[in-house]
Amino acid sequence: SRMALTQDIGLDVKARFNVAESDRQGKQSRNTQHVWPSVNINWRGMEKIGLIGRYAKRSDIAVGFDRRTTKDAVGNQVSYSLAPNWNLEWKNRLTSNVGFTYKKSTTVRNDRESWESSYGVNLNLKYDIEGKQGFGLPLPFISQKKVSFKSTLTTNLGIGYATSVAFNRPRGSSLGVTPSMSYRFSNTITGSLGINYNRNWGGQYGYVYQQLGVRVEAEFKF
Secondary structure, three states, X not given: OEEEOOOOEEEEEEEEEEEEEEEEOOEEEEEEEEEEEEEEXXXXXXXXXXXXXXXXXXXXXXEEEEEEEEEEOOEEEEEEEEEEEEEEEEOOOEEEEEEEEEEEEEEEEOOEEEEEEEEXXXXXXEEEEEEEEEEEOOOOOOOOOEEEEEEEEEEEEEEEEEXXXXXXXXXXXXXXXXXXXXXXXXXXXXXXXXXXXXXXXXXXXXXXXXXXXEEEEEEEOO
């Protein structure tokens, strides 16, 4: 079901029900999976509100929520997930995205209960710098005329943090930072530079893992 609450706010509501039955050598089993409710809210045009419009050209936010239930012969599982996401296009040509995810599930198997939960935050920033330059030929009568070209420098920064914990497992966390930039001098010359840093710590053994990668690329077309 999809409806427009206002001109800028839309609501999607979905449901899914799966039932499977089997009979093998006289042994019957039944599995069910339900997704209800599954709700998504999209709010566009937030730049029209107060201070947001002074600094942003476009602002959209989306929020998703799911509840899932699974049942079989030995138990059941109930899980929830929540995922808000906010996109902003600023007037200074900066674009940003902020996302948050939260998940939790509870499982009962043979009268034993277990659980686990996790959440994560992601931030992505992008900024474009464009420049127009030109050069003249050192020849009489035409030195004042310049051959111009357009160059673009695109910078990106991604930061992500996630953590999870379970009833029989200590908390484990991870952090990722990925700055990068790409340069387009012309249609024939492009290049990029990127750094990827990841750190994981905690968990069952408490180990700390770190990884650092550097990527450099250049392309010339003739």
